[in-house]
Amino acid sequence: MTEAGADLVELALDDAKGSAVVDASPAPLTRWVGAAAFVLSLIGVGLSTYMTIAHFTETTILACSGTGELSCTAVTTSPQSRLLGMPVVLIGLSYFVVMSVLTSPPVWRRSVRWLALSRSLLAVAGIAFVFWLIAAELLIIGHVCLWCTGVHVVMFALVIVLTRATPAQQGFRLEGG
Numbered sequence: 476m477t478e479a480g481a482d483l484v485e486l487a488l489d490d491a492k493g494s495a496v497v498d499a500s501p502a503p504l505t506r507w508v509g510a511a512a513f514v515l516s517l518i519g520v521g522l523s524t525y526m527t528i529a530h531f532t533e534t535t536i537l538a539c540s541g542t543g544e545l546s547c548t549a550v551t552t553s554p555q556s557r558l559l560g561m562p563v564v565l566i567g568l569s570y571f572v573v574m575s576v577l578t579s580p581p582v583w584r585r586s587v588r589w590l591a592l593s594r595s596l597l598a599v600a601g602i603a604f605v606f607w608l609i610a611a612e613l614l615i616i617g618h619v620c621l622w623c624t625g626v627h628v629v630m631f632a633l634v635i636v637l638t639r640a641t642p643a644q645q646g647f648r649l650e651g652g
Contacts, residue, residue, distance in 0.1 A: 508640045512578040515633040519571030522626050526551070527564045529622075539621050550620035555611040563608065567626060570601055574633065598634045605630045
């Protein structure tokens with residue numbers, strides 16, 4: 476029997492006895508994942524801040540024609556631009572501010588389960604809301620907002636980056652014994 480085969484048999488025997496040792500230490504933090512998530516969250520804050528300011532002060536939005544299928548004005552003034560009376564731009568701004576805090580380097584490095592769980596749950600909720608907003612733009616409003624699309628792209632990228640982090644990198648400690 477080869478040395479690798481003998482190790483597998485020994486591990487199987489140890490496991491059967493219930494004495495297998497599982498490494499409970501987290502995988503080393505992949506710096507680019509946390510940094511990328513933080514940068515994307517800050518970009519989301521920037522885009523959402525501009526859209527919030529434009530929502531409350533401007534009738535037209537910079538670099539969006541306002542005519543044809545590309546009409547930020549049609550999207551941002553539609554009934555779908557509010558959820559329970561609150562402007563969607565404020566929901567987006569609040570979301571990205573919270574995600575900026577949760578993905579900031581000091582918070583990212585903390586191995587606290589509820590922080591990692593909060594990031595994951597907010598990412599799922601955020602992407603679900605983005606799907607609704609895209610459906611509303613395409614199927615109900617009949618117009619697309621370029622600024623909204625930018626926010627949606629940032630949201631998709633943020634979710635993709637967050638899924639690149641292992642549970643240990645997100646703060647979930649594996650229990651062993």
